[in-house]
Amino acid sequence: MKLLVCIKQVPDMESKFKIGTDGWYDREGLAWRMNEYDEYGVEQAVQLKEQTGADLTVLCLGPEQVKETMKKALAMGCDRGVHIADDQSHLKDPYEIASIIAEFARDKNFDLIFTGMQSQDRASAQVGVMVAELMGLPAVTTIVGFAYADGKVTVKRELEGGVKATVEVAPPVLVTCQLGLNTPRYPTLPNIMKAKKKELLSIPAADLHKASGLQETAKIEFPAKKGGGVFLEGEVSTIADRLIGILKEKTAVLA
Amino acid sequence: MKILLVAEYRQGKLLDNYTELLAFAGIMGAESVMFTVAEAAGALPNFDGRLYLAEVSQAGEYNPETHRQLLLDVVEMEQPEMIVLSHSSYGWDLAPRLAVALRAAQISEVVAVEDGQLVASMCNGKLRRTLKSRGKITVVTTQAGAFSPTDAATGAPTVIPVGGAASGKVKLLGYETAKPGGVDLARAEVIVSAGRGVGKPENVAMVANLAKALGGEYGASRPVVDSLWVEHNRQVGTTGHTVAPKLYIACGISGAVQHLAGMKKSEFVVAINTDRDAPIGDVADVFAVADLKQLLPILTEKLQAL
Numbered sequence: 001m002k003l004l005v006c007i008k009q010v011p012d013m014e015s016k017f018k019i020g021t022d023g024w025y026d027r028e029g030l031a032w033r034m035n036e037y038d039e040y041g042v043e044q045a046v047q048l049k050e051q052t053g054a055d056l057t058v059l060c061l062g063p064e065q066v067k068e069t070m071k072k073a074l075a076m077g078c079d080r081g082v083h084i085a086d087d088q089s090h091l092k093d094p095y096e097i098a099s100i101i102a103e104f105a106r107d108k109n110f111d112l113i114f115t116g117m118q119s120q121d122r123a124s125a126q127v128g129v130m131v132a133e134l135m136g137l138p139a140v141t142t143i144v145g146f147a148y149a150d151g152k153v154t155v156k157r158e159l160e161g162g163v164k165a166t167v168e169v170a171p172p173v174l175v176t177c178q179l180g181l182n183t184p185r186y187p188t189l190p191n192i193m194k195a196k197k198k199e200l201l202s203i204p205a206a207d208l209h210k211a212s213g214l215q216e217t218a219k220i221e222f223p224a225k226k227g228g229g230v231f232l233e234g235e236v237s238t239i240a241d242r243l244i245g246i247l248k249e250k251t252a253v254l255a
Numbered sequence: 256m257k258i259l260l261v262a263e264y265r266q267g268k269l270l271d272n273y274t275e276l277l278a279f280a281g282i283m284g285a286e287s288v289m290f291t292v293a294e295a296a297g298a299l300p301n302f303d304g305r306l307y308l309a310e311v312s313q314a315g316e317y318n319p320e321t322h323r324q325l326l327l328d329v330v331e332m333e334q335p336e337m338i339v340l341s342h343s344s345y346g347w348d349l350a351p352r353l354a355v356a357l358r359a360a361q362i363s364e365v366v367a368v369e370d371g372q373l374v375a376s377m378c379n380g381k382l383r384r385t386l387k388s389r390g391k392i393t394v395v396t397t398q399a400g401a402f403s404p405t406d407a408a409t410g411a412p413t414v415i416p417v418g419g420a421a422s423g424k425v426k427l428l429g430y431e432t433a434k435p436g437g438v439d440l441a442r443a444e445v446i447v448s449a450g451r452g453v454g455k456p457e458n459v460a461m462v463a464n465l466a467k468a469l470g471g472e473y474g475a476s477r478p479v480v481d482s483l484w485v486e487h488n489r490q491v492g493t494t495g496h497t498v499a500p501k502l503y504i505a506c507g508i509s510g511a512v513q514h515l516a517g518m519k520k521s522e523f524v525v526a527i528n529t530d531r532d533a534p535i536g537d538v539a540d541v542f543a544v545a546d547l548k549q550l551l552p553i554l555t556e557k558l559q560a561l
């Protein structure tokens with residue numbers, strides 16, 4: 001059995017963002033990490049590898065620095081990494097990104113492909129499904145439960161309002177992972193050391209880039225601050241007093 | 256401009272989020288036609304226009320490959336410039352399939368239309384971007400709640416049956432609904448919710464204590480529930496409860512769209528967060544820039560002394 005998990009490196013969402021000069025957010029001075037949704041994908045793929053003895057490849061598209069994030073996936077248990085080297089990946093649209101990944105994966109006979117359901121920065125929730133469609137594979141999105149038995153995959157899709165749908169599908173299939181699917185493991189020190197010796201192949205994106213983009217970002221900006229809420233700052237005891245004063249004045253809950 | 260709207264049907268019911276799609280089409284000044292997989296004999300969208308309807312008994316409620324093909328047939332007949340779905344578990348699943356089949360740009364989770372251009376938020380609401388499609392046809396998903404109908408939808412559609420048996424590779428086996436828990440967040444007048452900023456499970460008690468001091472209930476945001484620090488029946492947000500208490504205190508909650516959708520109708524909102532740029536500020540009446548671990552015990556003590 002052959003497994004692929006696709007991950008993305010994203011900025012920490014607590015970061016102070018600045019508008020960049022290339023039509024995107026400024027990529028300097030940010031803390032980078034694995035897209036949270038992808039951590040669940042890596043964990044599920046590693047669990048399936050442990051269950052079946054499958055071979056697991058992790059793929060990541062982006063500049064040289066994404067290798068740091070790939071090392072985490074390798075330390076979590078992926079067997080090898082494929083880095084699609086691209087300094088301009090942040091300016092490519094979801095269709096282009098998906099085309100590059102599909103171009104790589106097409107003749108590799110993966111039985112299961114895992115992706116996050118979306119990235120934390122763009123949150124467009126497109127790339128995973130598009131990869132599957134371009135490869136002619138079925139895709140099931142937003143999974144919060146996964147089981148593999150008797151050659152079949154049974155997943156739970158998260159719907160709105162606390163409802164889940166149980167869906168069955170036979171591999172090859174692509175699934176997109178939602179938060180809470182499992183509990184992603186922390187890499188242990190011995191596994192971090194082992195990961196350094198694992199194969200990490202780099203392929204220039206240009207070798208796989210055959211589609212052109214279908215959309216462009218015309219403008220990126222900060223949202224206008226809504227609300228006009230009152231900010232309370234300073235010493236916590238003073239904040240507490242002021243907050244109680246406001247609650248007495250503006251709400252009926254302390255009456 | 257002509258827009259094809261996709262209404263949703265789940266667990267035997269037409270969902271009412273099609274009215275948000277109509278509101279979006281209204282803003283775009285477009286002529287609308289609609290598609291849905293539903294029951295022709297059941298409730299239909301209140302809409303004056305052509306409704307392409309595939310029988311759910313044949314096409315299935317979740318059968319993306321079949322639904323995609325049915326929609327592509329309608330696109331062929333109607334030649335719309337835009338196909339619009341809700342950014343929901345149904346919409347975000349189906350939209351990229353249409354986009355690939357049509358080689359069309361997909362613009363996801365649109366929050367606004369400005370000067371005829373589509374705006375989406377990014378980085379958890381900290382930034383927004385305006386997107387432009389390069390093609391003749393564009394697939395759009397709209398953020399839940401971003402486009403509210405001003406009037407109740409009226410009208411009766413002209414139904415055009417479309418056919419197609421389920422032939423996809425995925426099989427829907429059934430649904431699971433969350434077990435009702437002992438707590439009734441929807442009725443609480445005060446809700447104090449814990450977010451990722453609580454840091455560790457032991458600190459949930461601080462949030463619960465403040466809720467108790469205010470005679471309310473405590474809730475939680477998704478990451479806290481996913482970490483199993485708080486049970487799911489206390490989750491506030493799209494996939495949990497939608498609440499509207501008199502007072503909502505968000506402790507260490509950044510304000511992801513899915514969380515805001517579940518609590519923004521609260522009468523009075525207090526945010527406690529160390530990051531004064533956190534998007535929860537957009538809905539907060541009061542924003543206490545503080546570490547909840549320091550503020551909550553003092554606040555609780557002072558309230559108990561009242």
